[in-house]
Structure formats: C-alpha cells, structure tokens
Amino acid sequence: MRRAHTALKTGTWDTTQRAGTVTLSYLERHRRRLRLVTDQGWPLLLDLAKAMLLGEGDGLQLDEAGIVEVKAANEALLEIRAGTAGLARLAYHLGNRHLPIQLLPDALLIRDDHVIADMVRGLGGEARAVNVPFVPEAGAYAGGHDHSSGFEDE
Numbered sequence: 076m077r078r079a080h081t082a083l084k085t086g087t088w089d090t091t092q093r094a095g096t097v098t099l100s101y102l103e104r105h106r107r108r109l110r111l112v113t114d115q116g117w118p119l120l121l122d123l124a125k126a127m128l129l130g131e132g133d134g135l136q137l138d139e140a141g142i143v144e145v146k147a148a149n150e151a152l153l154e155i156r157a158g159t160a161g162l163a164r165l166a167y168h169l170g171n172r173h174l175p176i177q178l179l180p181d182a183l184l185i186r187d188d189h190v191i192a193d194m195v196r197g198l199g200g201e202a203r204a205v206n207v208p209f210v211p212e213a214g215a216y217a218g219g220h221d222h223s224s225g226f227e228d229e
Contacts, residue, residue: 076110078120079135079143082127088134094141098148101175101186101209104129113143131210147208151187153195160199168198175211184209 095113103109107126111119121135129135134142155165166183169176174191177184185191186209192202 076118076120078122078138080122080124080138081136082123082129083134083136083142085130085132085134088136088142090144092140092142093134093144094137096144096146097135098146099129100148100150101211104145104147114146119143128213131208147210149206150209152184152205152207152209153187153192153202154205155183155185155195156181156201156203158199158201160195165195165198165200168194175209177209177211184211 095115095117097111097113097119099111103111105126105128106121107123109121111121113119119135129145131145131147133145135145136142155169156162157165162181162183166176166178169183169185169191172191174185174188184205184207187204195202
C-alpha cells in the first residue's frame, strides 16, 4: 500500500508530480492517520505526524515518489440565507453552537442538520438543502495558539 507522510499546501507543490487524486469529505480531510482509496482506485495510507485539516488542492507526498492531490467532496449541507433575520444574527446563533461554517458573500453553509434548519427558520432565516463541497472557516486557533506573553522568564 502506498503511504502519504507529508501534506503540502495548495500552490507549494509541483502539479507535474501529481500521481492521482483523492476526494474527501470535510471530516475525512481533518485526520492524521486514515486508510483511503484514491479516485483512481488504489489504496493509500494517510500517515501524517499530526492531525491537520487538508484543503482543496493540497498535496499528499508519497513515500516513493509523486503527490496525490486532495479534492473536497460534495456533501449534504444547508445553505442559510438571511430572510427577515439578518445574516449576522443567524451567524451569531450558529457560531454560538460552535458549528463549522463556510462564509459566502450572501449566505452561510453548514452541515445538514434538521434541528438547526428549524432554528434558522424560527429566527426568520431561510435554510435549503444543497450538495456541494464544504470548506468552513478554519477558526481563530486553527494554527494553534500560545498563551505566553513572549517573555523568556515565564
């Protein structure tokens, strides 16, 4: 089985080295170790040093040679629009529930959840089912954070 040991961010790897592609859901793209099957049908072991969120177009460096490109899979999502509620108000209520959210210019995308859809409609918003790739905001602490003040004597 081929093994991918390093993730390469979009734009940092040579696309002529592409050995294949793998299409993954949002949850599958946030892993450290996982057995995958590429879009070409061959098995692949994702074996990173630490868990990370893989983005659309990122590359997975193979042990032997080549890079597998990551594609974001279509997923069952809710597209949320303001209706009479105001998009900022809806975003506040969704964020208060710590849901992953993808921000669009005039809408929000979240993973499909009938309870949340009812809440949005109850607040005056609109929610409709869509099937598109999910690429939510990474969050303020996605790259980790440091509680130190920067002073060496701490």
